[in-house]
Each structure stands twice: as structure tokens, then as C-alpha cells.
Amino acid sequence: MNRTALCIQMLQLLKSRGFMTREEIAMELDTNVRNIAEFRKELEKAGYRIESVPGKYGGYTLLSDALLPAAAFQEQEKQSLREVQNYLKTHLELRWGKIVNGAIDKMLSNEPLSMPHTDYYVDPQQTFLSAVMQSYIDRMKDAIRSCQCVEITYRSLQDHHVKTFVIHPYELVHYQGAYYCIAYSLAAKDFRTYKFSDQRMKQCKVLDRHFHRDPFNVHKHIGKSGLMKGDGIEVEMHVFHESALLMSERQVGVHPYFEWLNEHTLYYRTIFESHQEAMRFLLSLGSRVKVITPQSLREDLIAETQKILISYRE
Numbered sequence: 001m002n003r004t005a006l007c008i009q010m011l012q013l014l015k016s017r018g019f020m021t022r023e024e025i026a027m028e029l030d031t032n033v034r035n036i037a038e039f040r041k042e043l044e045k046a047g048y049r050i051e052s053v054p055g056k057y058g059g060y061t062l063l064s065d066a067l068l069p070a071a072a073f074q075e076q077e078k079q080s081l082r083e084v085q086n087y088l089k090t091h092l093e094l095r096w097g098k099i100v101n102g103a104i105d106k107m108l109s110n111e112p113l114s115m116p117h118t119d120y121y122v123d124p125q126q127t128f129l130s131a132v133m134q135s136y137i138d139r140m141k142d143a144i145r146s147c148q149c150v151e152i153t154y155r156s157l158q159d160h161h162v163k164t165f166v167i168h169p170y171e172l173v174h175y176q177g178a179y180y181c182i183a184y185s186l187a188a189k190d191f192r193t194y195k196f197s198d199q200r201m202k203q204c205k206v207l208d209r210h211f212h213r214d215p216f217n218v219h220k221h222i223g224k225s226g227l228m229k230g231d232g233i234e235v236e237m238h239v240f241h242e243s244a245l246l247m248s249e250r251q252v253g254v255h256p257y258f259e260w261l262n263e264h265t266l267y268y269r270t271i272f273e274s275h276q277e278a279m280r281f282l283l284s285l286g287s288r289v290k291v292i293t294p295q296s297l298r299e300d301l302i303a304e305t306q307k308i309l310i311s312y313r314e
Contacts, residue, residue, distance in 0.1 A: 006031060007039045011048060014062035021059035036060075073108070081108060129179070133196045136204035137172065140181050143206045144169050147213050150183070153203035154194060162202050167194070168211045232271045233278055236292040239266045243288035252281065279304065 006029050013020060013028055026033040040050050040060060049063040073081075081104050088097040129137070143150045150169050155162040167183035170191070174180075179196040194201065232254070239247045244266035248258055253270030261267050272278035275297070282289055282301060291298045 003039075003042070006035070007042050010036070010039050011043055011062070014050065014060060019053065019059055019061040021057065024059070078108060128177075129196070130198055133179075133198060133201070136201060137179055137196055139204050139206050140169050140172065144171070147210050149207040149209040149211055151203070151205045151207055152194065152201060155200050155202070164203070166207070167192075168213075170213070170216050232273055233275055233294070233297065234269070234271050235278055235282075235294070235297060236267070236269045237282070238290045238292065239268050239285065240264055240288045240290075243285055253277075275300075 009029055010025055013025060020028075022033050022036040025036050029036075040052070043050060051061050051063060053059055053061065085101055085104055088094060088101050140150060142148075147168075149166050151164065151166050153162050153164045165185065165187045167181075167185050169181050169183040171182045172179060173182060173193070181194045181196070182191060183194060184190070185192045235253070238261070241264055244260075244264065247266055247268055248260070252268070253272045256268065256270035258266055258268040272281065278297060279300060282291060282297075283304065291301060
């Protein structure tokens with residue numbers, strides 16, 4: 001980066017952040033700290049008033065009467081801000097989410113976004129992706145933006161062998177440490193969810209063919225609290241001891257309600273979006289939960305527990 005660009009960036013940093021040490025400025029600009037004093041001289045020659053604070057912890061501050069034109073966002077910066085908004089919209093529990101969303105809207109109000117946003121966040125966790133999977137995600141993002149067909153070689157949970165077929169990709173979803181693509185399958189003639197996994201996805205090729213993107217609402221294809229979209233199953237339960245305390249501090253399922261029955265027992269009612277989700281969660285609590293209703297779920301839990309006991313006795 002040339003000297004002029006570094007000076008302008010230094011000016012923008014001081015305007016947006018206020019006081020900064022020379023070391024902090026140098027780190028942000030990825031340059032030697034000795035250059036910062038020279039940049040200051042250049043800016044003062046251009047008419048900007050920069051006050052120097054001496055001492056071990058000294059640095060620079062731009063006087064408040066200095067005016068700067070707003071710098072244009074790069075496409076990747078605009079895309080990142082939009083994806084931050086998507087994350088905040090799905091995490092309403094964050095205290096400042098609504099305010100930050102409004103601030104981003106103001107920042108981008110005069111910035112045309114040349115490409116539609118992707119990446120819909122459900123429950124982000126730390127994600128590890130191989131270089132191959134990362135390249136597949138990048139290809140899928142490009143295909144979503146340009147409405148291009150994608151040929152994938154993929155093995156679903158129900159299939160024993162990989163199959164090659166064509167999809168129309170619509171959205172990327174990040175859930176519990178993994179990436180998925182919601183796409184229309186030409187073979188199934190319906191929307192399906194495909195996981196970016198080295199064990200499942202063996203090929204991802206963007207084709208020259210384009211498709212017409214129909215109106216699409218991601219909420220119709222994923223649940224409110226998880227990736228699975230089901231009819232919902234309302235569960236009443238008693239939760240005991242330390243698990244009761246933990247349950248009272250978090251939201252499990254959709255529209256939860258709870259009340260303390262005594263010092264060690266919590267009544268909890270919620271809606272799980274699928275039978276599989278309910279089974280997985282309740283089994284994770286072990287003996288610290290007792291399902292009241294529905295009876296069918298109680299019976300399924302008993303049957304699954306018996307299978308577990310048999311497998312350990314063998």
C-alpha cells in the first residue's frame with residue numbers, strides 16, 4: 001500500500017476511534033511504528049490538525065473540527081456487514097442487536113449492494129473446515145449470487161452410496177459448527193438441505209446453466225431453534241437438581257414456560273420442532289429429567305434406554 005493510502009487510513013482511524021497510540025496505529029496499518037510520525041507530518045501539511053500526546057503511553061488524536069468525507073465500502077465489507085445483520089436477526093437475545101442493525105442500515109443507506117447476501121446463521125459455533133470444503137462453500141456462494149446450477153456428488157444419511165445430481169442453490173446456513181446449503185433438487189423436485197462435510201460431499205461443480213430464482217423465505221425451510229423443520233411436539237417435563245437450575249437460565253425449544261415446584265424440581269413446558277430433536281435433548285439429561293407428556297415420547301425414551309442398556313451388556 002502506498003504512502004498516500006496509509007495516510008488517509010490513519011486519518012480515518014483517528015476520526016472514528018479518537019485517541020490512539022502510535023503502536024496501535026502502526027498495527028492497524030500494518031506498517032512500522034517509525035512511519036507514523038512521518039504520516040502525521042504529511043497530514044498536517046494537508047491542513048489536518050493532529051494533537052500529539054507525549055510520554056510512554058502517548059499518541060495522537062484528531063481535533064474534533066476536522067471533517068472527512070465518508071470512504072466507500074468495498075464489496076466484501078458491505079457483504080460482511082449484511083451477514084452481521086443476518087446473525088443479529090436470528091439472535092434476538094443479544095442486548096444491542098436492534099441498535100447495531102439500525103447503525104448498519106445507516107452506514108449502508110447510500111451504498112448499493114451489488115450482490116444478494118448469503119449465510120443465514122442459526123446457532124453459530126466454532127467451525128473447522130477443510131480447504132476442500134471451504135472451496136465448495138465459496139463456489140456455492142458464487143452460484144447463489146449468480147443463480148447458477150450446481151452439480152454435486154453427495155451421500156445422504158439414507159444412502160449407502162454417493163450420487164451425482166444437479167441442484168439450484170438458494171441459501172447457506174451455519175448451524176452447530178457446520179455449514180449447509182438449502183437447495184432445490186431437480187431429482188427430488190423439492191427443497192433439500194446438504195451438509196458441507198468431507199464424508200458426504202465429494203464434488204461441487206458450478207455449471208454454465210442458470211436458473212430462475214423463485215421467491216424464497218428461509219424461515220419456511222428451517223426451524224426457529226434448529227435446522228430441522230417439523231410439525232412440532234409439545235413436551236411437559238420435570239427437571240431435577242443442577243439441570244433444573246441450568247434449564248431455568250436458558251431457552252430450550254420454542255415458546256418455553258417454566259415454574260419452580262420446589263427447591264430442586266422445575267416444571268418445564270416447551271415445543272421441540274421434531275421428534276428427533278426432543279429425543280436427543282431429553283436423553284442428554286439422563287436421569288435428571290422425567291417426561292410427563294406426551295405418553296408416546298415417554299415410551300420411545302424407555303425403549304431407547306433399554307436398547308442402550310442391552311448394548312452395554314453385550
